[in-house]
Amino acid sequence: MGDTVSRRDFVKTGMSVSAATLAGCAPLVHAGGQEATLKIGLVGCGGRGTGAAENCMNSAKNVQLVALGDMFADKIKTARKNLSAQGHDGYKVQDDTCFSGPEAYKKVIDAVDLVLFATPPGFRPIHLAAAVEAGKHVFIEKPVAVDPVGIRKVIEAGEKAKAKKVAVVAGTQYRHQTSFMETIKRIHEGAIGKIISGRAYYNTGTLWSKPRTKDMTDTEYQLRNWLYFDYLSGDHFVEQHIHTIDVTDWAMGAHPVKAVGVGGRQVRTGNQFGNVYDHFAVDYEYPDGRHVTSMARQFAQTPGHVGAYFEGADGEANVYAATISGKNAWKFDGKISIADAYIREHTDLVESIRSGKPLNEAAQVAQTTLTAIMGREAAYTGKVVTWEEMEKSDLVLAPTNMEKLEFGPVAIRPVPMPGQER
Ligand SMILES: NC(=O)c1ccc[n+]([C@@H]2O[C@H](COP(=O)([O-])OP(=O)(O)OC[C@H]3O[C@@H](n4cnc5c(N)ncnc54)[C@H](O)[C@@H]3O)[C@@H](O)[C@H]2O)c1
DSSP states (O other): OOOOOOOOOOOEEEEEHHHHHHTTOOSOOEETTEEEEEEEEEEOOSHHHHHHHHHHHHHSTTEEEEEEEESSHHHHHHHHHHHHTTTOTTBOOOGGGEEESTTHHHHHHHHOSEEEEOSOGGGHHHHHHHHHHTTOEEEEOSOOOSSHHHHHHHHHHHHHHHHHTOOEEESOGGGGOHHHHHHHHHHHTTTTOSEEEEEEEEEEOOOOOOOOOTTOOHHHHHHHTGGGOHHHHOOHHHHTTHHHHHHHHHHHTSOOSEEEEEEEOSSOOSGGGTTOOSEEEEEEEEGGGEEEEEEEEEOTTSOOEEEEEEEETTEEEETTTTEEEETTOEEOOSOOOHHHHHHHHHHHHHHHHHTTOOOBOHHHHHHHHHHHHHHHHHHHHOSOEEHHHHHHOOOOOOSSOSTTOOSSOOOOOOOOOTTTOO
């Protein structure tokens, strides 16, 4: 089966979900058999956010992008230019529905039915909680927090979302990609026997960084270079490798019980790279003493390798390539397309809203994010870190009040040193 996007044939009406909700209806969109307009807004108008807004408009009929929010006005300007250039008939952003500054997210939440959050992960727990409190459907990019306290807020917001019947879908898009779904389904059906061990890799080159100008405060510099600051990104093991960690938890059908790891900063050592590491290797122990090795690095001019492999008594699964070798050899015969997955996660989200059966992925993505945080903490501290410790941990990375962010000096924590950290 190919990884194609299924679309329903929606008929346009003028009524939005907000109007339906305000009129006292459940957030269903059926009006005399017709689908109402779903108003969406984006908070975090960078690369992925702009892509997600486009993906969401393309995911189903009658999805209108009406509001944009970002910390910085220049980012909104660029996103407007890029999004309007596509000529999508769902693009309805106006000057008075564009909001900048630390409180922009509140205004976007007020203006729409569904909010897409693609800000640095350190803000996710606050933004998610505010959207759910307001009864709005949510798409949250991964990862969903940078520390265990943030994870608990996400789990709480997810429970509230269930009670309020609002959807929460996460940007762990492989969960919506047919090749991944088919491969993991076969693993769960026993195609390779019980998993004995696994390997997961996110070895890539370096990412972008922005120069510091004379007038930039620490806050602005760090926000514009959020990848390199632990309290904003969670470090690349959490920010990027989460995709393969998500596949690992999914394949294993569990979270790990403990982790031990190593990591450091070997190549990317300058101050402009904040306080994060450039390489990690973590050994996760899952229930029944089964181990998964998890490695991530961001080194320029080295070969990249992103993948997840699982071995069982009857064979091996290569999840990214969608193949199984051994007793029950199999190969996915459709298209392996991440571009389709980026749309399909929104199709699934919108359909779940319109059918009145909102998807809720909050607990799932919170588990995966905590798995990644646990691996990072194992490398940062040099200690064996257990799941119970992580669940109870009061660790907060933010050196500043993220709810009432002010622009000025921000003292970041030193680069973590195993044996000295926490
Ligand atoms: N699912 C995927 O494959 C995928 C791919 C890339 C990025 N991502 C995730 O998407 C998120 C955004 O990544 P990106 O690459 O688009 O980064 P980016 O830097 O291009 O965009 C982030 C935007 O958020 C804005 N911002 C920062 N703080 C804000 C705040 N408090 N309120 C409003 N706006 C704020 C920034 O100004 C910037 O425009 C991250 O969580 C990242 O991990 C996911």
